[in-house]
Amino acid sequence: MSEPDIKEFWSAHPCGDNVFGAPGGDERDDFEEFFSRYDAAKYRLEHHIPARLDRLDVSGRRLLEIGLGQGSEAEQLIRRGARWTGVDLTRTAVRRTGTRLALRELPYDGLHQASVLDLPFPDKSFDIVFSHGVLHHVPEIHRAQQEIHRVLKPGGELVVMLYARWSLNYLVSIGLLRRAVLLAAHPLVRLGTLPEQRGLLGAHLGNARRIGLVRYLRMPKFIHSNTDGPHNPYSRVYDVGRVRRDFPDFDVRHAEKHFLHAPPLPVHGLGSGKALGWHLWVRLTPRAR
16 A cells, blocks of 8 residues: 555545535635535534644644644634644645635644655654544554654654544444445345445445455455545554554553444444544654654
């Protein structure tokens, strides 16, 4: 798996477009309507995020955000007083975030299209590095965390959201239900007793035909296609032990889970997600070298 593959996917599938829809056009009013609609839906679904950001104490501090999506967290962080700089691998995310910040007349220090594997900043540039739902899509995570360590000041902080291994979504929805449905549907489609499927199931069946059903259903492979769509090239899930292994230049200071999310199970809103939530928030401090 290579960075160009990941860049191609996220350029074609900007974060959230599959759930909330894309802007209707390129006009100022189109983006203003889209950002308002997107944020209302996002924070209704992931209502824990603003409270987590309130706890970061970003005011007046130089903060680098890695991976921008539609710029929602960028706006939230700037409104909380951060001296914000953002980077993203894709031009689409950089353009949309820039458009958002211009529309809202929000100040920021910098906005760059760049890779986390080669950050365009001097050593010890930032007080905080923040990354929400991005680093679990980076195969070369050891190199990425080295770059993050390089640009953080001593005594700084890395705050990340990573997909959680010990979650209802990974253990039950992805690990059991979705594999069982695919295992049942695959031979029926091949025998002609079930019509050719479209949509998500059809895409997964196509993956299974191309790769081979047994190989596709193995969790190290299956997880890639079950976090951000069936064509997503790479994803990883984390517990605190995996965080420590993949971020050896950092110490884990605090970890907590949020967001009970496990489609197709109708569980959203039934609890806080602290036990089996899909989003693992981790705060880390850089080790001295």
